Amino acid sequence: MAATSDSGVDIEEYDDVWVFVEQHDGEVASVTWELLSKGRDLADERGEDLVALVMGEDVAETDIPQQCIARGADRVLVADDPVFEPYRSDPYGEQFRHLVETRKPAVALIGGTHTGRDFAGRVAVPTHAGLTADCTELEMEDGRYEMRRPAFGGDALATIICPEHRPQMSTVRPGVFPAAEPDEDRDGELEDVEVVVDESETMTEVLDREVGDVADITDADVVVAGGMGTEGDFEPLWELADLLDGEVAASRDAVEEGWIEPARQVGQTGKTVRPKLYIAAGISGAIQHLEGMDDSETVVAINTDPNAPIFDNADYGIVGDLHEVVPELIEYFEEHEEAIPA
Amino acid sequence: MTDGWNIVVCVKQVPDADDVSIDPETGRLNRSDAEAVMNAPDYNAVEAALELRDEVGGTVTALSMGPPNADAVLRMAVGMGADDGVLLSDPAFGGSDTWPTSLALARAVDELDADVVFGGEETTDSSTGQVPPGIAAHNGWAQLTYVEELEARPDEKRLAARRDIEGGYERVAADLPVVVAMGFGENDPRPAGLHRKIYAETDFEPETWTAEDLGVEDEVGLAVSPTQVGGMDTADPVPREQEVVEDSEELAEQIAEVI
Numbered sequence: 326m327a328a329t330s331d332s333g334v335d336i337e338e339y340d341d342v343w344v345f346v347e348q349h350d351g352e353v354a355s356v357t358w359e360l361l362s363k364g365r366d367l368a369d370e371r372g373e374d375l376v377a378l379v380m381g382e383d384v385a386e387t388d389i390p391q392q393c394i395a396r397g398a399d400r401v402l403v404a405d406d407p408v409f410e411p412y413r414s415d416p417y418g419e420q421f422r423h424l425v426e427t428r429k430p431a432v433a434l435i436g437g438t439h440t441g442r443d444f445a446g447r448v449a450v451p452t453h454a455g456l457t458a459d460c461t462e463l464e465m466e467d468g469r470y471e472m473r474r475p476a477f478g479g480d481a482l483a484t485i486i487c488p489e490h491r492p493q494m495s496t497v498r499p500g501v502f503p504a505a506e507p508d509e510d511r512d513g514e515l516e517d518v519e520v521v522v523d524e525s526e527t528m529t530e531v532l533d534r535e536v537g538d539v540a541d542i543t544d545a546d547v548v549v550a551g552g553m554g555t556e557g558d559f560e561p562l563w564e565l566a567d568l569l570d571g572e573v574a575a576s577r578d579a580v581e582e583g584w585i586e587p588a589r590q591v592g593q594t595g596k597t598v599r600p601k602l603y604i605a606a607g608i609s610g611a612i613q614h615l616e617g618m619d620d621s622e623t624v625v626a627i628n629t630d631p632n633a634p635i636f637d638n639a640d641y642g643i644v645g646d647l648h649e650v651v652p653e654l655i656e657y658f659e660e661h662e663e664a665i666p667a
Numbered sequence: 668m669t670d671g672w673n674i675v676v677c678v679k680q681v682p683d684a685d686d687v688s689i690d691p692e693t694g695r696l697n698r699s700d701a702e703a704v705m706n707a708p709d710y711n712a713v714e715a716a717l718e719l720r721d722e723v724g725g726t727v728t729a730l731s732m733g734p735p736n737a738d739a740v741l742r743m744a745v746g747m748g749a750d751d752g753v754l755l756s757d758p759a760f761g762g763s764d765t766w767p768t769s770l771a772l773a774r775a776v777d778e779l780d781a782d783v784v785f786g787g788e789e790t791t792d793s794s795t796g797q798v799p800p801g802i803a804a805h806n807g808w809a810q811l812t813y814v815e816e817l818e819a820r821p822d823e824k825r826l827a828a829r830r831d832i833e834g835g836y837e838r839v840a841a842d843l844p845v846v847v848a849m850g851f852g853e854n855d856p857r858p859a860g861l862h863r864k865i866y867a868e869t870d871f872e873p874e875t876w877t878a879e880d881l882g883v884e885d886e887v888g889l890a891v892s893p894t895q896v897g898g899m900d901t902a903d904p905v906p907r908e909q910e911v912v913e914d915s916e917e918l919a920e921q922i923a924e925v926i
């Protein structure tokens with residue numbers, strides 16, 4: 326392999342796997358731990374270091390950098406400045422760009438959250454990096470780094486390569502990779518980096534920010550999801566989810582109806598869940614929905630239409646009205662509490 | 668800015684998602700029978716652009732990059748109420764990934780002296796969501812993505828937006844020029860008016876610009892795209908039991924087995 330590619334980029338100069346640590350108000354997004362776990366495997370396979378990049382105000386005083394080491398990072402770069410709080414695409418993009426240009430990582434992983442997808446391009450464009458959205462698989466194949474992502478709404482899986490440009494950047498949705506347990510005994514290096522962004526150069530201003538207590542459906546063992554078939558009545562689903570110690574989720578159309586908050590949407594433009602049990606009630610099973618629930622161990626479908634595609638994608642199904650079936654399930658579990666694991 | 672704002676809305680022609688099928692013989696994607704339509708989230712972008720024009724004055728120009736017949740989506744936007752349309756069309760663009768695509772669009776919106784550029788949240792065919800931030804990055808402009816609502820502030824030469832964020836929302840004000848990616852389904856796109864539609868389909872002719880017109884002929888196409896498609900596999904459906912049970916009790920027993 327030629328050291329300098331046709332693009333004029335000396336790809337041999339680039340090494341290490343970077344993970345962007347997404348934190349808001351000191352709360353680290355769970356996708357960060359998932360990416361550190363995946364990034365650790367990649368770094369080991371490539372024989373390189375795993376580097377975590379933390380940006381924020383007063384983050385150096387939090388335990389976040391140390392947590393990154395416990396979660397697998399060899400080194401943590403900390404850019405600590407008020408300009409990074411709250412998040413804005415322009416200062417984040419600019420700081421990350423500077424670090425990429427000066428330190429030359431080979432691979433960079435960013436959460437496929439609204440934050441990550443918002444600024445990834447502001448790094449990839451000026452550095453002429455390859456950026457692949459919403460990857461679901463990241464692999465080293467015969468020495469070549471391959472990023473795989475769903476295409477055509479999930480009907481196909483495209484393998485994306487980035488032969489001549491660096492870094493090879495990916496965004497990855499929450500829930501795609503499992504997070505590893507922290508190991509408090511791991512050693513690693515912390516480094517404060519120069520902040521190259523000045524408030525006077527920013528183009529945006531956050532006027533206000535409202536974040537509620539959001540349920541994390543990506544973490545639940547049981548997910549009870551409702552679609553248009555609920556006709557807006559999610560009450561029985563909440564009851565069943567409570568009983569089974571699970572979370573309620575929904576299809577996009579149900580979210581759009583305003584029946585439930587967007588954080589609970591499963592699918593291509595929502596979240597990826599990987600519970601033991603996924604109950605799809607009144608959901609047709611559109612390809613964009615399946616994409617977010619395909620990692621579930623067992624899928625149960627409740628639908629009045631025997632031809633609904635969800636039945637082809639379910640382990641157990643019942644052709645029936647969810648307004649009858651769900652209350653019957655609730656009744657069963659109320660009577661058979663022993664069937665519910667403690 | 669008494670004359671209102673120069674508003675540009677980017678729209679893309681995509682195969683109708685419902686028509687893209689997999690050939691059971693070859694396992695390949697069959698896109699040829701799919702009807703070409705305007706990317707669904709772009710309707711929200713056009714609507715937002717028109718609403719903004721209604722509020723602050725100015726013009727809305729629809730912009731697309733694609734083959735010559737992609738003028739159909741410009742006609743769609745003009746039918747809805749856009750004032751004009753420009754098509755970036757050139758074999759040189761073929762195979763461009765999001766980097767050169769957003770470069771060509773960035774040059775075009777600069778040429779159009781845009782104050783605000785709209786795009787949809789993502790496309791239904793490639794769903795990267797990278798093009799609007801890419802345009803902003805190429806031009807060094809501000810951006811607002813996952814936008815739910817806009818608030819024009821012409822006196823400040825700023826545009827504020829409510830953006831969807833994980834677990835809530837935030838309101839952000841951005842200096843012009845700014846690129847806005849409208850959230851999918853965040854407004855109710857107006858239908859094309861009859862007279863406007865007739866005009867769009869008969870008298871209206873979009874301008875067509877080539878890579879050379881934009882001065883990007885050496886910076887677009889497959890060869891300069893940082894990412895390449897290394898292969899395409901049909902996504903195997905996850906194998907499922909597909910067992911249909913007769914009554915709720917049986918279903919409950921199955922559920923009890925797995926939890």
Ligand SMILES: Cc1cc2nc3c(=O)[nH]c(=O)nc-3n(C[C@H](O)[C@H](O)[C@H](O)COP(=O)(O)OP(=O)(O)OC[C@H]3O[C@@H](n4cnc5c(N)ncnc54)[C@H](O)[C@@H]3O)c2cc1C
Pocket residue numbers: 551552553554555575576577578579590591592593594595596606607608609610611612613614617627628629630633645646647648684707790791
């Ligand atoms: C770019 C793009 C991205 C998208 N992203 C997502 C995404 O992330 N997530 C997502 O979910 N969708 C997504 N969609 C939308 C997706 O294509 C479907 O429109 C959506 O999933 C349908 O939701 P649904 O199954 O709830 O509704 P419907 O398709 O309307 O299905 C309702 C189902 O309920 C059944 N039903 C009706 N009444 C009852 C009853 N009383 N009891 C039991 N069953 C009943 C019906 O038989 C039907 O099967 C996306 C679409 C696009 C174009």
